[in-house]
Amino acid sequence: MRKQLAKVIDVVKVQDFSGTAYVERDLALIRVRAPVEKRGEVLELVAIFRGRVVDVGKTDLMIEISGAEDKLEAFLRLLSPYGVREMARTGRIALTRAARD
Amino acid sequence: MARRGGKILVDALLEQGVEHLFGLPGGAVIALFDELYEAPIKTILTRHEQGAGHMADGYARATGKVGVCVATSGPGATNLVTAISTAYMDSIPLVAITGQVKTHLIGNDAFQEADMTGISRPITKHNYLVKDARELGRIVREAFYIASTGRPGPVLIDLPADVTAQSVEGEIDTAMQLPGYRPSAGGHPGQIRKAAEAINASARPVLYVGGGVITSGASEQLRELARKGNIPVTTTLMGLGVFPETDPLSLHMLGMHGTVYANYAVTHCDLLIAVGARFDDRITGKIEQFAPSAKIIHVDVDPTSIGKNVRVDIPVVGDAGAILTELLPLVQQHQRGEWLEKIAQWKRDFPLSYRRGGDEVKPQAVIEELYRATEGEAIVVTDVGQHQMWAAQYYQYTEPRTFLSSGGLGTMGFGLPAGIGAQFGRPDKQVVVVTSDGSLQMNIQEMATAVLHRLPIKIALLNNGYLGMVRQWQELFFDRRYSHTYLANGNPDFVKLAEAYGAVGILVEEPEEVAGALERAMALKEVPVLMDFHTAPEENVFPMVPAGEAIDQMLSGMA
Ligand SMILES: Cc1ncc(C[n+]2csc(CCOP(=O)(O)OP(=O)(O)O)c2C)c(N)n1
Ligand SMILES: [Mg+2]
Numbered sequence: 001m002r003k004q005l006a007k008v009i010d011v012v013k014v015q016d017f018s019g020t021a022y023v024e025r026d027l028a029l030i031r032v033r034a035p036v037e038k039r040g041e042v043l044e045l046v047a048i049f050r051g052r053v054v055d056v057g058k059t060d061l062m063i064e065i066s067g068a069e070d071k072l073e074a075f076l077r078l079l080s081p082y083g084v085r086e087m088a089r090t091g092r093i094a095l096t097r098a099a100r101d
Numbered sequence: 102m103a104r105r106g107g108k109i110l111v112d113a114l115l116e117q118g119v120e121h122l123f124g125l126p127g128g129a130v131i132a133l134f135d136e137l138y139e140a141p142i143k144t145i146l147t148r149h150e151q152g153a154g155h156m157a158d159g160y161a162r163a164t165g166k167v168g169v170c171v172a173t174s175g176p177g178a179t180n181l182v183t184a185i186s187t188a189y190m191d192s193i194p195l196v197a198i199t200g201q202v203k204t205h206l207i208g209n210d211a212f213q214e215a216d217m218t219g220i221s222r223p224i225t226k227h228n229y230l231v232k233d234a235r236e237l238g239r240i241v242r243e244a245f246y247i248a249s250t251g252r253p254g255p256v257l258i259d260l261p262a263d264v265t266a267q268s269v270e271g272e273i274d275t276a277m278q279l280p281g282y283r284p285s286a287g288g289h290p291g292q293i294r295k296a297a298e299a300i301n302a303s304a305r306p307v308l309y310v311g312g313g314v315i316t317s318g319a320s321e322q323l324r325e326l327a328r329k330g331n332i333p334v335t336t337t338l339m340g341l342g343v344f345p346e347t348d349p350l351s352l353h354m355l356g357m358h359g360t361v362y363a364n365y366a367v368t369h370c371d372l373l374i375a376v377g378a379r380f381d382d383r384i385t386g387k388i389e390q391f392a393p394s395a396k397i398i399h400v401d402v403d404p405t406s407i408g409k410n411v412r413v414d415i416p417v418v419g420d421a422g423a424i425l426t427e428l429l430p431l432v433q434q435h436q437r438g439e440w441l442e443k444i445a446q447w448k449r450d451f452p453l454s455y456r457r458g459g460d461e462v463k464p465q466a467v468i469e470e471l472y473r474a475t476e477g478e479a480i481v482v483t484d485v486g487q488h489q490m491w492a493a494q495y496y497q498y499t500e501p502r503t504f505l506s507s508g509g510l511g512t513m514g515f516g517l518p519a520g521i522g523a524q525f526g527r528p529d530k531q532v533v534v535v536t537s538d539g540s541l542q543m544n545i546q547e548m549a550t551a552v553l554h555r556l557p558i559k560i561a562l563l564n565n566g567y568l569g570m571v572r573q574w575q576e577l578f579f580d581r582r583y584s585h586t587y588l589a590n591g592n593p594d595f596v597k598l599a600e601a602y603g604a605v606g607i608l609v610e611e612p613e614e615v616a617g618a619l620e621r622a623m624a625l626k627e628v629p630v631l632m633d634f635h636t637a638p639e640e641n642v643f644p645m646v647p648a649g650e651a652i653d654q655m656l657s658g659m660a
Contacts, residue, residue: 003405009227009247012281 021097027066027090029054030076033083034061042082049075060085106234106265107136109273110198113241114142119169121145121160121525123153127173128213129200132265134171145525145554148546150177152518154184155544158193159519162505163480164526165318167194167248174200175213178259179220183512186224188255190509191339192316194248195255196241197221203263204232217259226254234267238275246277251284252403253316285402288419288427295415296374296398297431303372303396305440306332309355309384312339312508313377313401315501319422320344323376326425331437333444335363337378339508342498347477352444353453356384357646358490361451364644364652366444367392376400377421380410381509390651400424451644451657453494461637462612464488464563468495471533471561474619479531480505480523484516484540487569490642492535503530514543517560521547524556531623534560538588538595539568548602551629559622560631562595566638573641577656589638599631609634 006014034042039061046053046063049071055062065075069092076084104112110133114122122144126134137144147153150172157168168188172181178199188195202211207230218230227247229240237260244256300306314323320343327334327350334344335352346353355363367373373395378384385391391411399406399413400421407416417424455465468491471479477497482505483489489506498504505523507515520534541562551558566589575583596606605628609618615634622630643658 006281007403007405009279009282 015096017094017096022094023097024068024092024094025066025090026069026072026092027064028072028076029088030063030065030079030084031055031060031086032063032079033059033085035059038082042079045075045078051075103268103270105132105136106231106237106260106267106269107133109234109237109269110241110260110265111136111140111142113238113275114169115140117167117241117245119167122169122171123147123156123160123522124171125150125153125173125177127177127200129174129202129262130171130177130260130265132262133198133200133260143525145550147518148549149544150180151184151514152521152544152547152550154181154195154197155187155512155515155518156522156525156547156550157195157197158184158188158515159482159505159522160526161188161193161195161522162519163502163523163530165502166526167196167245168522169196169198171198172200173213174202174217174262175215178217179215182220182224183510183514185221185255185257187507187510187512187515189224189226191312191507192253193255194253196244196248197255197257199257199259200265201230201259201261204261205263207261217257221257224255225257226252228257228259230259231261231264234264234269235273237264238273239277242275243277243279246279247282252313252406285404285419286423288400288417288424290427292415292417293424293427294431296400296417297428299372299396299398299415300330300332300374301433301435304437305370306330306372306374306437307352307366307370307395308332308334308344309337309367309373309375309378310334310340310343311337311376311378314340314343314421315377317377317402317421319377319420319425320501322422322425322429326429326432329429330432330435331441332374333366333441335359335366337381337384337508338493338506340378341493341504342501345499346497347499354493356381356652357386357648358494358642358644359652360453360494361644361655361657362444362447364646364655365447365451367395368651368653369443370395372396372398374398374400376425377402379406382410385410386646386650386652386654390653455640455643459637460612462609462615462634464491464565464634464636464640465495466612467561467563467615467634467636468492468535470615470619471535472496474616474623475531475533479503479533480527482506482516482520482523482532482534484534484536485511485513485570486537486540487565487573487640487642488535488537488540488563490570491563513540516540517544517551518547520558520560521551521556524558525554532556532558534558536560536562537569538562538564538566538592541595545598548599548604548629548631552603555627556629557626558629560629562631562633563636564592564595564633565636565640566592569640570642572639576639576641577645578647595631595633599629604629604631606630607632
């Protein structure tokens with residue numbers, strides 16, 4: 001797999017993070033239905049997951065959230081009963097941690 | 102001084118030393134062909150773009166240089182796909198230039214638009230869509246460099262018509278920008294030492310050699326290694342000629358239609374030294390029983406080839422020539438008398454053979470006669486099928502780049518155009534295309550190209566009236582149900598067809614006419630000759646390892 005990736009001419013370098021310390025994130029922008037009577041509940045979820053509201057409409061909110069993939073999955077599961085209308089997501093991105101000492 | 106994109110391209114090709122170019126024009130490349138009108142590059146107009154692709158490929162195989170082909174956008178470009186794929190599977194350096202619709206029309210389903218970078222992604226080593234003529238100089242340089250280094254392969258340059266017409270003032274930067282491309286060079290010294298130790302400790306080694314050694318130009322080093330260590334050598338189809346088959350150490354070809362003794366030697370060896378070969382399923386048969394008692398050394402320039410199909414004990418990544426040169430002084434002289442005696446016994450007990458005599462022309466006999474008539478010095482180019490295997494088995498190859506065949510993709514229709522390309526590249530050599538009635542008709546139109554250029558190419562048509570290789574499988578594994586493999590009732594009169602193109606046609610129906618026909622053909626210069634040998638229709642290729650069986654389980658067909 002690693003060797004196959006390295007073979008692609010446009011790939012400059014391949015690094016395998018497994019077995020090393022690294023930071024991993026997944027970023028999503030989510031437009032969710034949130035009419036006035038449900039808005040409080042949605043905002044509470046956003047707060048618990050440390051998301052941010054980045055756009056407010058009459059019946060919906062746009063939320064920015066980042067974190068590990070499973071955190072996003074959990075958040076989405078909890079949001080889905082309200083109705084997720086649109087979403088854009090980066091997928092997992094990662095960098096290794098700086099060496100200690 | 103301003104230059105147009107087309108001129109920049111032609112100048113860049115000249116800088117790369119391109120002397121021949123194979124192609125066919127159309128709307129999207131008309132301006133490029135206008136530049137070629139007076140350029141000092143010999144442009145060969147083919148009758149089909151697939152022909153152009155295979156010619157460039159055959160040219161590359163015969164000379165070791167990069168082959169270049171050109172086609173227009175859309176259908177012209179898609180006609181190149183089989184040829185590009187053929188080159189990709191056999192790691193042949195090729196640069197394919199395709200016209201594209203104007204940049205602002207891309208994605209519009211414009212007239213004659215096909216997404217060539219998309220289509221060619223899985224069948225090229227790399228590809229480019231040129232968006233600005235100022236990039237062209239750099240792209241051409243990179244394309245030739247990528248095509249010809251590391252594990253070679255085809256590179257496609259898709260060139261929109263407006264970029265060809267674009268006028269560029271002044272100098273352009275042509276420096277390569279390939280930060281991610283680092284082809285492997287020499288092998289790891291520690292691994293080479295380990296390989297040498299394993300070789301010195303081995304009582305029953307076998308060298309299993311593929312086309313990679315030809316690519317690397319390492320035939321000499323290989324010969325030295327084999328002779329110093331008394332190591333028998335078997336080659337793949339792609340490796341034929343890299344080690345002289347006339348040498349007592351030669352085991353000839355291994356695998357599905359390899360010799361019994363090569364397959365026995367691999368099955369019984371204690372060390373298998375694979376160099377520039379990739380353990381294809383046509384070689385290994387049932388993988389669990391392939392070289393069961395052997396340690397495996399695998400030398401290959403492509404790290405993704407190693408450990409892909411078999412477990413490898415000592416991998417060595419790098420250029421075969423560089424690695425063999427390092428290895429040679431570390432390998433001790435060795436007699437290996439017992440092992441060589443055992444192999445000699447297998448050779449006596451199980452030689453390649455077929456039933457001679459009778460009143461039919463035997464295809465194997467034609468190849469044997471061809472070997473005599475050309476004194477073993479021809480470049481033999483084949484199509485795909487039974488005739489390909491007979492050409493591999495019954496001609497003795499002694500030099501690299503003298504057996505050219507579509508090994509990986511197995512492309513029927515390769516032979517004639519590849520032979521033409523080879524003859525352009527090696528005018529000093531006799532090129533012989535060995536083909537059959539099915540394959541020849543897949544690119545027969547290139548007879549015109551051969552005649553036009555007065556190429557002295559010889560076509561040995563082993564005309565069995567069948568899609569013979571498929572018929573053989575039907576006979577052996579499908580109860581002789583010959584479903585849609587009979588050709589004879591629709592075949593043209595190939596002698597008349599050759600004559601219609603302006604070539605010479607010779608009909609051979611009797612065994613005793615074979616030698617004379619070959620002699621007559623070889624004497625004719627400056628004209629293609631087609632010899633239509635009406636061969637035994639239901640002759641089979643033996644030995645044969647049925648697909649999925651262990652390679653020592655061979656059918657001999659002589660029972
Ligand atoms: C383009 C293409 N189509 C189909 C096949 C499958 N195929 C492999 S061998 C063969 C028969 C070849 O017939 P012919 O060229 O007459 O050679 P023969 O086996 O008779 O010597 C076929 C159809 C192929 N290899 N390539
Ligand atoms: Mg046939």
